Amino acid sequence: MGDIKNISRRGFIKGIGLASGGLVLASTTVILESCTSKEIVAFNPNLFVQLNSDGSLILLASRSEMGQGVRTSLTSVIADEMEADWSRVSVKQAVGDVKYGDQNTDGSKSIRLMYETMRQLGAATKAMLISAAAQIWEVPESECEAENHFVVHSSGKKKAFGSLVEIAKTLEVPKEVLLKDPKDFKYIGKKLPSIDVRNFTNGTAVFGLDFRLPNMKFAAIKRCPVAFGTVVKIDKEEALKIKGVIRVVEVPRVEGPFGALGGVAVVAENTWAAFKGRDALKVTWDKGGNEIYNSDKFMSAMTEAVHKSGKVRKSIGTIDNAFNKASKIVESTYQLPHLAHAPMEVPNAVAWCNKEGCEIWAPTQEPQRTRKVVSNFLKIAEENITVNVTFLGGGFGRKSKPDYIMEAVIVSKAINEPVQVVWSREDDVQHGYYHTVSAQYMKGSLDEKGNVTGWLHRFALPSITSTFQPGAKEPARWEAASAADVPFEVPNMQIETAEAEAHVRIGWLRSVINIPHGFAINVFADELAHKARKDALQFRLDLIGSDRIEETKNPYKYNTARLKHVLKSVAKNAGWGQDLPEGHALGLAVHYSFLSYVACVAEVSVAANKVKVHNVYMVIDCGTAVNQDTIKAQMEGSVIFGMSHTFYGKITAKDGAIEQSNFHDYSMLRMPDAPKIHVEIVQNNEKPTGVGEPGVPVVAPAIVNAIFKASGKRYKSLPLKDFNLV
Amino acid sequence: MVTLQINGEKHSVDVESDMPLLWVLRDVIGYTGTKFGCGKGLCGACMVLVDGNAVNSCLLQVSLVEGKDIVTIEGTTENLRKLQNSWEKLNVPQCGFCQSGQLITATALLNTNDAPSEVDINNAMVRNICRCGTYTRIKEAINNTLESSK
Numbered sequence: 001m002g003d004i005k006n007i008s009r010r011g012f013i014k015g016i017g018l019a020s021g022g023l024v025l026a027s028t029t030v031i032l033e034s035c036t037s038k039e040i041v042a043f044n045p046n047l048f049v050q051l052n053s054d055g056s057l058i059l060l061a062s063r064s065e066m067g068q069g070v071r072t073s074l075t076s077v078i079a080d081e082m083e084a085d086w087s088r089v090s091v092k093q094a095v096g097d098v099k100y101g102d103q104n105t106d107g108s109k110s111i112r113l114m115y116e117t118m119r120q121l122g123a124a125t126k127a128m129l130i131s132a133a134a135q136i137w138e139v140p141e142s143e144c145e146a147e148n149h150f151v152v153h154s155s156g157k158k159k160a161f162g163s164l165v166e167i168a169k170t171l172e173v174p175k176e177v178l179l180k181d182p183k184d185f186k187y188i189g190k191k192l193p194s195i196d197v198r199n200f201t202n203g204t205a206v207f208g209l210d211f212r213l214p215n216m217k218f219a220a221i222k223r224c225p226v227a228f229g230t231v232v233k234i235d236k237e238e239a240l241k242i243k244g245v246i247r248v249v250e251v252p253r254v255e256g257p258f259g260a261l262g263g264v265a266v267v268a269e270n271t272w273a274a275f276k277g278r279d280a281l282k283v284t285w286d287k288g289g290n291e292i293y294n295s296d297k298f299m300s301a302m303t304e305a306v307h308k309s310g311k312v313r314k315s316i317g318t319i320d321n322a323f324n325k326a327s328k329i330v331e332s333t334y335q336l337p338h339l340a341h342a343p344m345e346v347p348n349a350v351a352w353c354n355k356e357g358c359e360i361w362a363p364t365q366e367p368q369r370t371r372k373v374v375s376n377f378l379k380i381a382e383e384n385i386t387v388n389v390t391f392l393g394g395g396f397g398r399k400s401k402p403d404y405i406m407e408a409v410i411v412s413k414a415i416n417e418p419v420q421v422v423w424s425r426e427d428d429v430q431h432g433y434y435h436t437v438s439a440q441y442m443k444g445s446l447d448e449k450g451n452v453t454g455w456l457h458r459f460a461l462p463s464i465t466s467t468f469q470p471g472a473k474e475p476a477r478w479e480a481a482s483a484a485d486v487p488f489e490v491p492n493m494q495i496e497t498a499e500a501e502a503h504v505r506i507g508w509l510r511s512v513i514n515i516p517h518g519f520a521i522n523v524f525a526d527e528l529a530h531k532a533r534k535d536a537l538q539f540r541l542d543l544i545g546s547d548r549i550e551e552t553k554n555p556y557k558y559n560t561a562r563l564k565h566v567l568k569s570v571a572k573n574a575g576w577g578q579d580l581p582e583g584h585a586l587g588l589a590v591h592y593s594f595l596s597y598v599a600c601v602a603e604v605s606v607a608a609n610k611v612k613v614h615n616v617y618m619v620i621d622c623g624t625a626v627n628q629d630t631i632k633a634q635m636e637g638s639v640i641f642g643m644s645h646t647f648y649g650k651i652t653a654k655d656g657a658i659e660q661s662n663f664h665d666y667s668m669l670r671m672p673d674a675p676k677i678h679v680e681i682v683q684n685n686e687k688p689t690g691v692g693e694p695g696v697p698v699v700a701p702a703i704v705n706a707i708f709k710a711s712g713k714r715y716k717s718l719p720l721k722d723f724n725l726v
Numbered sequence: 727m728v729t730l731q732i733n734g735e736k737h738s739v740d741v742e743s744d745m746p747l748l749w750v751l752r753d754v755i756g757y758t759g760t761k762f763g764c765g766k767g768l769c770g771a772c773m774v775l776v777d778g779n780a781v782n783s784c785l786l787q788v789s790l791v792e793g794k795d796i797v798t799i800e801g802t803t804e805n806l807r808k809l810q811n812s813w814e815k816l817n818v819p820q821c822g823f824c825q826s827g828q829l830i831t832a833t834a835l836l837n838t839n840d841a842p843s844e845v846d847i848n849n850a851m852v853r854n855i856c857r858c859g860t861y862t863r864i865k866e867a868i869n870n871t872l873e874s875s876k
Contacts, residue, residue: 067821200822203759203799210758270753393823640859
């Protein structure tokens with residue numbers, strides 16, 4: 001990457017914006033933390049950096065921490081460019097405010113969108129400290145450099161960063177800065193541990209659920225078992241008899257994608273009393289139109305729909321010709337259920353609405369969206385609403401939807417006191433924004449040499465669009481793209497969709513549409529390889545075909561060489577083609593999502609109709625690897641997350657109500673089922689791309705393909721518990 | 727009025743006798759390190775040590791633990807401290823929410839078994855869910871603790 005030095009290293013501070021929000025770094029400063037001692041002076045060169053005269057450095061994390069290590073990775077980029085001593089760094093969490101740029105911690109894009117800007121911020125701060133030292137010493141800046149929290153002169157004399165604060169404060173922010181050569185990185189590309197690890201192991205980290213205010217009340221809400229049903233009658237007599245219950249408040253339905261579902265809140269002195277009071281409430285509901293929803297019947301209808309021709313979303317060549325001339329045809333149908341996010345920390349939020357405005361403390365992935373919807377609801381200006389972001393006990397997309405925060409706002413406003421709304425696990429499993437349910441039909445043709453000549457992928461799934469536009473029945477363009485953009489060199493391809501209407505709230509869950517598409521594409525490719533009597537690895541490499549860079553609208557070009565590289569690497573790591581223990585077999589999958597390339601090999605055995613996953617090998621190419629340990633952890637986590645839905649994940653609805661309720665019937669993978677996980681991170685200097693999500697889609701198909709190899713049985717629907725395999 | 731011995735300190739609380747210990751800790755006394763995950767004893771996020779054994783505090787009526795030695799994640803026992811060091815060294819937590827419970831369960835394991843096999847570790851830790859998927863690191867951290875105690 002010879003051009004990096006010449007182009008990327010030289011950046012211009014003015015006009016640098018994050019993806020949205022128009023952040024102008026040079027002009028605005030805020031005090032991140034007021035100094036406790038009068039002798040300590042603070043230097044705030046930009047919104048994200050505060051260097052104090054005692055040398056302590058406070059860096060701002062604008063993205064939410066939910067286990068992906070973002071508070072460490074983003075701030076370490078600033079510290080690296082600044083030549084700061086990491087042991088002097090503390091991290092402050094930003095409130096929701098457009099001045100920080102896009103804060104939506106979703107879509108595996110925090111590092112991708114902010115990496116360059118964080119570098120610029122660090123480099124600009126360093127330049128100002130060097131200028132300050134040069135001014136004091138009366139030497140040219142070119143004779144000075146920064147090193148581990150000091151500015152050092154070529155003569156050997158040095159000044160601590162903290163001692164330069166007074167002068168640095170008086171300087172202009174440079175318009176142009178020089179970025180470091182990647183070979184000189186101290187933190188980027190290394191294994192910096194989480195800055196929060198100690199607080200996570202001694203119980204002091206404050207998650208939303210742990211936040212307390214004086215005189216704060218606790219509330220639990222009874223919601224209609226059917227999505228969007230409404231309250232007809234409330235009998236609160238029994239609830240009010242429970243010791244600790246204070247009052248019962250009706251929560252109106254608030255329309256909009258992230259509005260409140262509505263229901264009846266029981267406000268109490270503690271969570272236990274709120275839950276007991278809620279259980280004692282008697283509410284009569286008008287269940288509304290979604291009572292017709294039975295997910296079994298719905299799956300049958302979608303399956304029928306994908307066996308008829310659908311709306312063409314992409315077409316290359318002539319698919320019918322390919323099928324007519326085929327030597328062999330393979331057809332397959334895949335069915336995947338709804339999933340719930342089930343983060344270990346249930347949705348919850350503290351709100352305190354009073355005459356000054358509203359302050360919120362919540363585990364949220366999207367503080368700006370929260371501020372906006374609360375502002376719209378309360379009809380007060382955004383500047384009177386403060387959204388504080390706590391630690392998130394898992395998010396997975398659930399906590400990017402502030403419906404649960406709206407509930408806290410509604411209850412606080414009604415009782416005129418601070419309140420924490422707490423969801424029970426049952427609430428979480430039964431009133432979520434579900435990962436969509438899907439049926440996918442695939443048809444492929446092979447010529448006499450076993451090459452794929454035709455590829456038809458037709459699917460139906462209730463779209464996330466339905467959450468924004470009720471009644472929408474067609475997958476959005478982006479929901480079709482992960483099927484349509486499959487990088488296979490096949491002369492005739494057609495992607496079609498069929499209609500499906502949502503009867504529950506549909507939302508994005510870690511990896512989103514890539515879960516169903518990654519599954520169908522990878523399992524079907526394996527079925528074609530088997531039909532063609534070819535090795536699954538070679539067959540897949542042939543299917544991807546030549547080295548080429550696909551033209552895309554974004555600056556991250558889809559590079560098939562990188563895709564093949566992760567596939568070959570994972571096969572090598574897993575010992576593909578070599579002898580395995582008796583009864584063991586390997587299965588592979590490869591998928592590109594969130595602009596990253598991931599391949600997976602699973603090693604399984606099947607005995608007495610029970611599957612055991614022994615080893616899972618993952619290789620990811622996410623461009624510049626900002627934190628090697630975090631990326632490794634995300635791949636480990638993706639395997640476990642993927643295995644949970646491969647083995648157990650299934651949400652079903654009967655008469656509109658979700659049938660599962662807690663971890664006994666919506667199970668998670670546990671330690672005895674966890675395989676050994678082997679991760680390789682491809683090392684390069686490409687632009688950094690997604691990490692949190694792209695590891696998930698490959699896990700299920702790799703396992704299903706390995707089971708086929710081990711047992712000869714092909715499982716085309718999940719979870720595997722439905723087949724008594726786990 | 728119920729008197730509890732928590733992390734070596736006495737606490738007298740005026741609560742219903744059937745209130746689970748979890749909510750007494752979190753909402754009445756203010757020990758929020760012990761987490762609510764499921765309320766049904768299914769996930770282990772609420773584990774505390776009662777006389778050295780790991781117990782789901784979400785199911786445990788407070789009247790049943792009067793006079794017992796209760797240790798939460800905020801407390802200190804030798805095994806807990808050693809495990810916390812290993813957790814930190816291996817950077818085990820992701821979101822961190824379940825880790826109090828994981829550490830308490832692991833502490834109870836080491837309290838009764840100073841040389842647990844992999845099966846022993848699995849059998850003990852099966853009570854705790856980690857949605858982020860830190861199981862491999864948890865296991866490694868327990869093994870490292872055992873190694874360094876030799």
